[in-house]
Amino acid sequence: MRDEETTPQTATGTLTPGAPAASRAAAPAPRTGPSPWTLRLVAIGLVLTALNLRPAITSLGALLEEVRDGLHMSGSVAGVLTSVPPLCFAVFGVMAPRLARRFGPGAVVCAGMVAITAGLVIRPLIGGTAGFLAASALALMGIAVSNVLMPVIVKRWFPDRVGSMTGLYSMALALGTSLAAAVTVPLTDAMGGSWKAGLGIWAVLAAAAILPWLPLLRARATAHDEPGPAAAAQPQAPELRITRSRTAWALACFFGLQATAAYITMGWMPQIFRDAGVSAGTAGVLLAVTMAMGVPLAFVIPRVAARMRTQGPIVVFLGACGLTGYAGLYLAPSGGAWAWALLLGISNCAFPLALTMIGMRARSGAGVVRLSAFAQSTGYLISIPGPLLVGVLYQHSGGWGVPIALMAALMVPQMVMGVLAGRDRTIEDES
Structure with a gap:
């Protein structure tokens, strides 16, 4: 939409130096977009926000055994704790559109960073399991609304650079994920071995992400943060109609299936390698390699996808890589471990x-x-059963053959849904 574009614009009517005063008064005022300084500030905010969208989760995973012992947490409660993130993403993510309409996307993301900071500060200080879960839910609520609104901010502030800006913050998100997984334990050891300090230190990064959004809060009512009058005048589909869009459903299923694969990989891949005879240290490095692949590719893939009318070929390529990796895990998990990772x-x-x-x-x-x-x-709701089902199949089958077959089978509908979601159409067309 023209009214939401943030590239500098000028009015179509121009005046010559000698034009009459009346003509000057009647001529439309030039319209300009946000300053380069403002766009740089938004870009910094996107990157810092993306860096904070996973450390609350992956830092806890690195110290889960210490947290269980410190809080006297049962194994079943710990299992519930690992399933909380996608559930919170699904439940709290629904709130994001209403909050964005009321306060503006930038203000909601800023509040999300405040919630993450508060949750990360509070949860190590609370002695009980219930309080720890509540503080974790507060941080996850901030992550959930920010998850939803990041594409929105990119669309409104950088409409002509959707691919490159999505790639930038996706790369930062992958970096934050792998960084927290890699350095939480060494940081904890450096701070005396306290798991509370190891979890709480990530609040510093979250607090830093609040700062770039503060100067932008004053401008949230402008057309660059909320739809202006012309944007509001555009015909928009009622909220319930999105459930009638085949593209929306295909995208939700694609999102859910890829999230399922990601959570299964993060939760179970090291154990698959260890059961195949790979050492625990090497298995951890293999997982780090898998996660680190997202840093450069998360920047490249969105840029390529934005230049294509349909994204189906990329979906098929990624799916083929996944099927090959699962086949390798099934046939020779230790022999080609680095290739499969x-x-x-x-x-x-x-x-x-x-x-x-x-x-x-x-x-x-x-x-x-x-x-x-x-x-x-919807996608995060779809992803919840996958890791649990893999664990059940592993326990009852006594090996990894059946779970890996399930992972490979799920890749097929992921490819189908991705091809459908990647067609050159919009939800407004289908409404």
């Missing part, structure tokens, strides 16, 4: 591709808000 890392880059398609499958800012909330909330 690389291939699964490439396959997991369906996540930044899904975020890019959210920005491309809606024409308006309001449409992106609705599509992002629907696709991510």
Whole structure:
């Protein structure tokens, strides 16, 4: 939409120096977009926000055994704790569109960073399991609304650079994920071995992410943060109609299936390698390699996808990498471990591709808000059973053959849904 574009614009009517005063008064005033300084500030805010969208989760995973012992947490409660993130993403993500309409996307993301900071500060200080879960939920609520609104901010502030900006913050998100997984334990050891300090230190990074948004809060009522009068005048689909869009459903299913694959990989891949005879240290490095693949590719894939009318070929390529990686895990898990880790890392880059398609499958800012909330909330609900089902199959079958077959089988509908979601159409067309 023209009214939401943030590139500098000028009025079509121009005046010559000698034009009459009346003509000067009647001529439309030149219209300019945000300053380069403002756009740089938004870009910094996007990167710092993205860095904070996973450390609350992966830092806890690195210290889960210490947290269990410190809080006297049962194994079943610890299992519930590992399933809380996608549930919170689904439940709290639904709130994002209403909050964005009321306060503006930038203000809500800023509040999300405040919630993450508060949750990370509070949860190590609370002695009981219930309080720890509540503080974790507070941080996850901030992550959930920010998850949904990141594509919205990219669409509104950088409408002509959706691919490159999505790639930038996707790369930062992958970096934050792998960084927290890699350095939480060494940081904890450096601070005396206290798991409370190891979890709480990440609040410093979250607090830093608040700062770039503060100067932008004053401008949230402008057309660059909320739809202006012309944008509001555009015909927009009622909120309930998004459930009638085949593209929205295809994108939600694609998002959910790729999230399922990612959570299974993060939760179970090291154990698959260890059961195949790979050492614990090497298994951890292999997982780090898989996660690290998302850093460069998360920047490249959205840029390529934004230049294509349909994203189906990228979906098929990523799916083929995943199928090959699962086949390798099934046939020779230890012999080609490094190759399978690389291939699964490439396959997991369906996540930044899904975020890019959210920005491309809606024409308006309001449409992106609705599509992002629907696709991510529904998708995270779809992803919840996958890791649990893999654990059940592993326990009852006594090996990894059946679980790996399930992982490979899920890759097929992921490819189908991704091809459907990648078609050149928008949810407004289908409404």
